[in-house]
Each structure stands twice: as C-alpha cells, then as structure tokens.
Amino acid sequence: MSNSISKIPISLSWSGGKDSAFALWKLQNDSRYEVTRLHTTLGEQTRRVGMHGIHEDLIQAQAEALGIPLDRIYYPASGDNVAYEKAINKYLDSLGELGVKHIAYGDIFLEDLRKYREEKLAERNFQAVFPLWKFNTQALAHEFIAAGFKTKICAASAELINENQVGIDFSEDFLESLPELVDPCGENGEFHSFCYAGPVFARPLDIYLEKVLSQTYQIPLENGTIQQKKYWFADIRISNSGF
Template identity: 40%
Template sequence: MQPVPILLAWSGGKDCLMALQRLLHDPRWQPVGLLTTVNRTYQRVAMHGTRHEVLLAQADALGLPLLEVMLDWPDGNEAYEEAHAKALAEARMRWPGLRHCAFGDLFLEDVRDYRVRQLGREGWRAVFPLWGEDTSVLARRFVGEGHRAALCCVDTQQLDASYCGRPFDNALLDGLPTGVDPCGERGEFHTLCHASPLFRQPLALRRGESTLRDGRFQYTDFLLSRDAV
C-alpha cells in the first residue's frame, strides 16, 4: 500500500514538529510539504513572530518545501480563508491526489472543529496526529528526544513575561505555574524549534530584543547568526 501524501500546517514550533515526527514514523503517510501563514507586512509567522528567514531555514533543515499563505496586516478572517484556499489549490496542482493536511493541535475542540470545516469546504481532510495525548508526556518526550526550542511569545495574562526567550527544557517545565499547560495549548506561550533529530543541521540563532505588543504579548526575536560556522 502506497503512503498517502499529506501537508503539515507549520508554525515553526514544537507541536507541529512533533506532529511531523509522528507522520514520518507512520507508514500510512508521506509528508510532502509545510504550509505556513506569514504576515506579509512584517515578514513573520502569525502569532509566533518568527522571522521569515528563520522559517525558510527550518524548511531547509527539514528538507521539505514550504508553501506560504501570505497575508497583509490587518487582514481579517475572510481574507485568510481565501488565501488559504488558494494555497491548497496550488498544492493540489503540485501534488496530484493531495487532499490531507495535518495539524499539531492537542485538545482544543473549537480549533479542531474550525480546521475540519475549513478544509472540508475545499474537499480536504484534516489530520491530528497528536490529538488527545497527555501534554505533560508530550512535552517531556520532546525534550528527551533531543529536540530544542525556545519560547518566542508569551501571553502575559497567562504566564510571566520573564519566560519569553527561555529554552523549552525540563527546568522550564518544572517551574511552570499550576494551570499552565506544559505545551502551551491554551495560548500561554509559543515556541521556535532550532534543533532536532529531524533537522539536517541545527539552526544557528542569536537572541535579539524582547518586546511587549498590544499590551499583552511578550515577543523575543531570534535571528539567524550569519557568522556561525
């Protein structure tokens, strides 16, 4: 039986990386590309704030083509859905028979339902490789398997701003306040992956400035280190 081609919704964070790993180890699937939403105005990944050049470096390290849904700020949901549908149509032309897209969502039912409806309108099916799994187990496994990430965005209404920029490691997990999901599934934080057994080479990054935006979200900038050997 031939594996089924599948896209992966890619934010550059740990959950989508874990979803990719799961797909790669499942003989039913063949990941063919990464699908990412990029803010055209700022050239960054939506919500995570990851720079476009870092996103491209991740795709190169994974050896997978990157399909970008480019949005101008502040485009609304209708513009997003139109751009997303166009990207899916282009992907299907590139990979005939492609009609599945995977997501790293873990337990938020409303998010899952939205993705199922959104893809269903285009004749696609949504796949959730990590759905319903214990987020504490997932977080510790991510660290234990040698993946490396840092917190690039923190919702300061749910977690102190001092966590932004920190490595996503066991020390961080040990110190998370009660009620904060270990994977940040409720939006407490977002991550940027810079090294992994799945990467052909780690990303050489340097930490930039931290900035509070909209009076709520703390972002830490990570840049490619051009001088790295």
C-alpha cells in the same frame, strides 16, 4: 510486482514551533503518510508568523534544515477572516494540482479549532490529520524533550510568563517553573516556541537571542469592553545571517 503501498502525501501546517516539529516527527514515523510539503501563514506586511512573531527567514531556514519544501501563505493585516480563508483556498488549489489532499496540524485538544479546520477542508474535499490529538500535554512535553528536540520560547503572555523566561529553551526546568494554570504545551496560547534542533532536522540552526520585545494588544470582549493584553516576543536571529 511490488507489494508496497504508496504513502499518502500530506502538507503540514508549519508554525515553526514545537507542536509542528513533533507532529512532523510523528508523521515521519507513521507508515501511512509522507510529508511532502510544509506551509506557513505569514502576515503580508510583517512577514512574520502570527502570535509567534517569527520572521519568515527563520521559517525558511528550518525548512532547509528539514529538507522539505516550504510554501508561504500571506494574509492581510486587516484580520478579515474571509481574506484569510481566500488565501488558504488558493493554496489548496495548488495542492490539489499536486495530488495532495491531506493537511496535518499540530493541534492537541482545541475542539472548536479542529471542527473549524475539518469543516473548511471538507468543503474542498480535503482531509485533516491530527498526529498529536488528545495526547496528554504533560506527557507530550516530557516526550518532546526526551526525544532530543530543542526549542526556544519565542512569545508569551506577560500575565503568565516572566520576561526572563522568553528566549530560553523549552526544558524540564521551564516546565517546573510554569504556574499550574498554564498548559505544559501552551495549548491555550499561553506561550509559543521556535524549534531549532531535533531528530527531524538534518542539522541544528545556529541561532541567538537579540533581545526581548513587548507588544500590547486591544482585545474586544463579549460585553463590549476592551481588554489590553501584553505579550513578550523574542527577537531571535540566525548567526552569520543578514537577518
């Protein structure tokens, strides 16, 4: 009779960025869990990951290099949170049928977001797991680089990040160039990334930067006014691919 204890199956919320990749690495080195699935939320029309701007073909390429099944969750462009939660709940139904009742996230210190995730999952008898929670983001950024992960800056606030920094690697030089008010892991949404190599990948992705694009959004403020915010997006492509 075996004395081994079965690991808890878990689905990891996968944005394609460094925090997702690092959370996966932490989970794979945690004897309590087994990451059996990845899931990514994508715009129904754009087929891209939210503020990352990464196309689903790139996310699928990551999953294949990771050797983990990827589930895609599409949500409407209306921004209706009810519709978004409906899509998530439908996914939770499918996970429950597979016996998966734990969801992991790469969040580090956003308390409100963690509370929201935990409360919504608890309503469905699911449990949230946060492998990177309360890590020092400066130390985490250096550890990520030292571990051999390779990731490119794929989106950033134009107010905080220069256009020529979009599409480059997340590196020690990049960290040194950041203004003091920017979190080293971009935890406040200052920038986002796309991970293409590292210890969790069976092979690196062969990618290149096609161009840098800009997009301006209208953000409603509490005082009733509208603020315009400009973001840079890296148009990242896979070599020898139709995309």
